[in-house]
Amino acid sequence: MSLLEIKGVNKSFGGLKALDDVNLRVDEGTVHAIIGPNGAGKSTLLNAIIGKLIPDNGEINFDGSSMLGVQPHQINQLGISRVFQTPEIFGELTLLENMMIPLLAHRDGAFKMNMWTRGDAQADILDKCHHFLDDVGLWGKKDVESASLSRGDKRRLELAMCLSQDPKLLLLDEPTAGMARADTNATIDLLKEIASRGITMAIIEHDMHVVFSLAQRISVLAQGHVIVEGLPEEIKESPKVREAYLGGAEV
Amino acid sequence: MKATPTNTSDMRMVLIFSVVVLLMPIWLQPFGAAYPDLMQKFAIFGLFAIGFNILFGQTGYLSFGHAAFIGVGSYATVWVFKGLTMNIFPAILFGTLVSGAFALAIGYVCLRRTGIYFSILTLALAQMSYNLAYSVLTPITNGETGLQLSLDDARVLDDPIKEGGGIPPTNLFGLELQAFDGLAGFYICAAFLILGFYIAMRITRSPFGSMLRGIKTNNNRMMYTGLNTRPYALAAFVISGMYAGLAGSLMAAVDPLAGAERMQWTASGEVVLMTILGGVGTLVGPVLGATVIKYFENIFSAIDKSVLADLYSFLPDGLADVFVTVTGLFVGKGWHLTLGLMFMLVVIFLPGGIMEGVERIRRRFSKQEESN
Numbered sequence: 001m002s003l004l005e006i007k008g009v010n011k012s013f014g015g016l017k018a019l020d021d022v023n024l025r026v027d028e029g030t031v032h033a034i035i036g037p038n039g040a041g042k043s044t045l046l047n048a049i050i051g052k053l054i055p056d057n058g059e060i061n062f063d064g065s066s067m068l069g070v071q072p073h074q075i076n077q078l079g080i081s082r083v084f085q086t087p088e089i090f091g092e093l094t095l096l097e098n099m100m101i102p103l104l105a106h107r108d109g110a111f112k113m114n115m116w117t118r119g120d121a122q123a124d125i126l127d128k129c130h131h132f133l134d135d136v137g138l139w140g141k142k143d144v145e146s147a148s149l150s151r152g153d154k155r156r157l158e159l160a161m162c163l164s165q166d167p168k169l170l171l172l173d174e175p176t177a178g179m180a181r182a183d184t185n186a187t188i189d190l191l192k193e194i195a196s197r198g199i200t201m202a203i204i205e206h207d208m209h210v211v212f213s214l215a216q217r218i219s220v221l222a223q224g225h226v227i228v229e230g231l232p233e234e235i236k237e238s239p240k241v242r243e244a245y246l247g248g249a250e251v
Numbered sequence: 252m253k254a255t256p257t258n259t260s261d262m263r264m265v266l267i268f269s270v271v272v273l274l275m276p277i278w279l280q281p282f283g284a285a286y287p288d289l290m291q292k293f294a295i296f297g298l299f300a301i302g303f304n305i306l307f308g309q310t311g312y313l314s315f316g317h318a319a320f321i322g323v324g325s326y327a328t329v330w331v332f333k334g335l336t337m338n339i340f341p342a343i344l345f346g347t348l349v350s351g352a353f354a355l356a357i358g359y360v361c362l363r364r365t366g367i368y369f370s371i372l373t374l375a376l377a378q379m380s381y382n383l384a385y386s387v388l389t390p391i392t393n394g395e396t397g398l399q400l401s402l403d404d405a406r407v408l409d410d411p412i413k414e415g416g417g418i419p420p421t422n423l424f425g426l427e428l429q430a431f432d433g434l435a436g437f438y439i440c441a442a443f444l445i446l447g448f449y450i451a452m453r454i455t456r457s458p459f460g461s462m463l464r465g466i467k468t469n470n471n472r473m474m475y476t477g478l479n480t481r482p483y484a485l486a487a488f489v490i491s492g493m494y495a496g497l498a499g500s501l502m503a504a505v506d507p508l509a510g511a512e513r514m515q516w517t518a519s520g521e522v523v524l525m526t527i528l529g530g531v532g533t534l535v536g537p538v539l540g541a542t543v544i545k546y547f548e549n550i551f552s553a554i555d556k557s558v559l560a561d562l563y564s565f566l567p568d569g570l571a572d573v574f575v576t577v578t579g580l581f582v583g584k585g586w587h588l589t590l591g592l593m594f595m596l597v598v599i600f601l602p603g604g605i606m607e608g609v610e611r612i613r614r615r616f617s618k619q620e621e622s623n
Contacts, residue, residue: 047269052475058315071474071479072474072475073473073476073477073479073480074477075254076474076476076477077477078388078474081475081476082475088469088471088472088475089469089472090464090465090468090469090472091468091469091489093461093465093466093468094462094467097461097464100458100461101461101462101465101476101478102476102477104458104461105476105477105478106477108458109477110477110478110479111478111479111482111483112458112459113459113486114457114458114459115453115454115457115459115460116453116457117457117458118258118456118457119456119457119458119461120456120459121258122458137255161476165476165477210612214611
């Protein structure tokens with residue numbers, strides 16, 4: 001069953017057609033990679049999914065209902081979490097408080113006037129903070145201001161924040177960009193482990209090593225259009241992909 | 252709720268804060284500031300700054316129009332004095348609630364924008380309120396004269412005129428604010444300051460406080476984390492508006508009149524200075540900032556040439572004249588110059604305000620202890 005279904009989505013910025021009749025289906029429980037050259041419209045597509053952008057036309061259905069015109073916070077509450085290309089975290093706050101905010105959002109919903117209890121006295125939230133920070137190996141730094149983390153750690157923190165919300169669909173925008181090889185491999189292992197829990201993932205990535213290590217299905221985007229979709233082996237063999245994306249080079 | 256270690260350290264902070272505030276009449280004496288009029292100002296403006304900090308320091312929205320809520324609180328309070336009773340309890344309650352309602356309306360409009368546009372919107376709406384208070388709202392505000400009590404007021408719950416003639420004094424369930432040479436008024440204001448401090452601390456430590464800091468730090472992440480940021484920011488705006496309203500009500504309680512000049516933009520700017528000077532986002536900082544500024548306004552402005560001449564009388568005549576002339580620029584009417592210089596020094600060397608200075612000194616001492 002497809003969890004996310006994108007049908008005939010178009011988006012233009014002035015004269016530039018960023019998304020051109022995009023059709024995409026992400027099946028439940030799979031890791032779906034979206035690849036393509038720079039400027040192919042990958043990030044624009046993610047922005048449309050999370051409600052940051054409203055497509056000019058077309059349909060975006062998640063879990064059976066339309067996401068068009070739904071507010072970004074409502075989309076998240078319905079079960080879509082996104083890890084951004086540049087980590088979006090709360091830089092001035094400690095790791096612990098960074099974790100508490102998504103957990104509170106998950107527990108209490110989009111708005112709750114909870115101003116007479118102590119944030120650090122909520123055992124359920126604290127337990128989960130511990131669990132998810134431990135998951136990405138950051139519990140030891142819980143009292144550190146998150147802006148002082150390395151880029152890799154910031155990504156891990158953001159990933160932990162997204163995972164803590166128990167999302168149905170996790171969107172990852174270049175989760176290993178700018179990482180050293182060892183860090184990349186650690187991230188692949190982490191993502192594999194997350195996938196094994198049955199969380200559906202859509203992942204944008206340039207690093208083919210990451211893509212072929214994780215993806216069960218791949219869509220190739222070029223100039224705002226999905227040119228091929230298929231199993232990793234099919235994508236590897238596809239002459240169309242080589243031409244558009246790899247410029248004829250060997251994978 | 253179980254008592255966590257942080258919880259007890261917070262209670263200790265409230266306790267120390269209370270003791271310092273309540274003992275003001277004693278420890279302010281060497282500074283020449285231990286008279287009720289000034290101490291009331293410390294408490295009232297401290298309250299104003301604490302509330303302002305919830306919006307500016309925690310949520311990151313810089314309002315340039317918070318004096319409007321002071322004005323609304325004052326007018327509403329004086330109207331209760333005129334119409335109902337001279338007991339300040341219902342008057343303050345009413346003043347605070349009306350300010351809250353007013354803040355809800357203003358905040359709803361201004362929070363459609365963020366950053367500099369939000370600031371400009373609040374400034375515009377506050378100046379509009381100020382001008383309205385002077386002109387078309389004269390039936391409510393009594394225009395330039397300001398809203399005052401008179402012998403013809405209804406005061407349906409009290410006698411409109413006290414025994415022996417004259418307007419009855421403001422009181423809290425019979426305790427006159429002018430009693431004990433005005434100390435009663437100060438202690439009532441101080442009690443509200445401590446209560447306001449405690450509430451602000453609870454808000455800071457609560458999940459709601461975390462949300463406000465989240466909005467300040469990364470509003471995008473908040474949205475994509477499933478949080479509706481508008482009502483959170485609006486709640487912070489209303490709470491800080493109510494603090495300002497309470498401050499305005501207390502001003503009217505200790506001196507029962509209300510004028511539009513309290514709503515002017517300079518008053519809105521002053522609370523921004525107080526918060527930055529003391530330490531944005533800290534709990535104690537805004538109170539400190541308010542105290543320092545009000546101290547300078549009242550003490551430095553009262554120093555004149557003759558006081559300076561006395562101070563330098565030990566110097567030879569010519570030299571003393573030079574000293575008097577130079578330092579004379581910084582006191583009396585020139586107190587703004589001192590304040591300006593101090594503000595610049597703090598912002599340049601201690602961007603976190605006086606509280607950052609305190610923190611640095613504390614850290615240095617604790618490091619020395621470790622190395623010993």
